[in-house]
């Protein structure tokens with residue numbers, strides 16, 4: 001078994017991916033046609049070319065992302081993309097995945113909260129992959145809208161493991177959602193929030209996530225490295241950092257390789273994730289991990305460490321976690337013995 005095979009066959013978990021970011025270029029075109037939605041692309045090549053946006057990266061990415069997800073107009077569409085993604089997970093040897101969904105977007109486009117949940121849970125229950133759903137609030141929308149989502153989520157409490165915060169970060173600090181997070185914790189949800197890369201007030205926002213929102217996880221979390229107190233809090237409280245070393249078509253290699261190396265060396269619980277796999281050239285987890293390994297020169301044990309951190313940081317039961325970790329260690333052992 002060579003290193004690429006080792007990574008391909010590794011039992012995996014993914015904790016940071018948005019279901020709306022799994023619509024392939026072909027599917028975007030198919031759904032645009034089926035639902036009569038006008039989009040500024042007429043071919044797969046045009047859609048893929050649009051993935052080469054420039055800076056500011058988050059804003060440009062999100063404009064593209066929301067354009068592509070605007071083709072999702074019915075519960076059936078959401079069911080199909082969820083089913084397709086979970087089928088992909090099987091090929092990737094992803095044992096457990098925690099999926100973000102943006103309810104505010106779907107409701108605005110005419111898919112009710114109940115229809116949305118029905119579409120996703122039907123696909124999840126039919127799959128052999130273990131799944132968890134995380135309800136993400138668009139941070140550029142109001143606190144009232146977020147609280148409204150929490151009310152709608154009430155009757156689906158058993159199907160939603162946690163809540164998150166995503167979308168345009170500048171000017172939308174975590175504290176804007178403090179009340180939402182307090183209520184969500186009281187209702188028993190696990191808590192996470194995006195602290196995106198290269199954002200204004202990034203360190204301040206990470207502090208707010210840890211100290212005001214009291215999150216269980218941080219999505220991305222690159223700028224934790226910019227502040228010694230944050231490094232210490234993340235390390236001592238073992239707050240998982242769900243980094244996404246994605247890349248655009250013309251990027252020379254995965255982004256954030258130096259940061260990943262530093263996080264591992266500092267003993268921070270960092271794991272690897274694809275964020276929006278159909279919208280970056282990095283695509284799915286195996287491909288991303290193989291490139292990260294090669295370009296970052298990570299050892300088999302270090303690649304396994306990213307995955308230990310993913311299983312440890314996941315919101316699954318202890319028995320399931322132990323079983324996955326045991327399988328993961330056995331996989332590393334087999335590789336090391338035959339090397």
Ligand code: ADE
Pocket residue numbers: 018021065166167168194196275276
């Ligand atoms: N929505 C989808 N992907 C996102 C990301 N990486 N950051 C913020 N919002 C998102």
Ligand code: ZN
Pocket residue numbers: 016017018166194219275
């Ligand atoms: Zn994300």
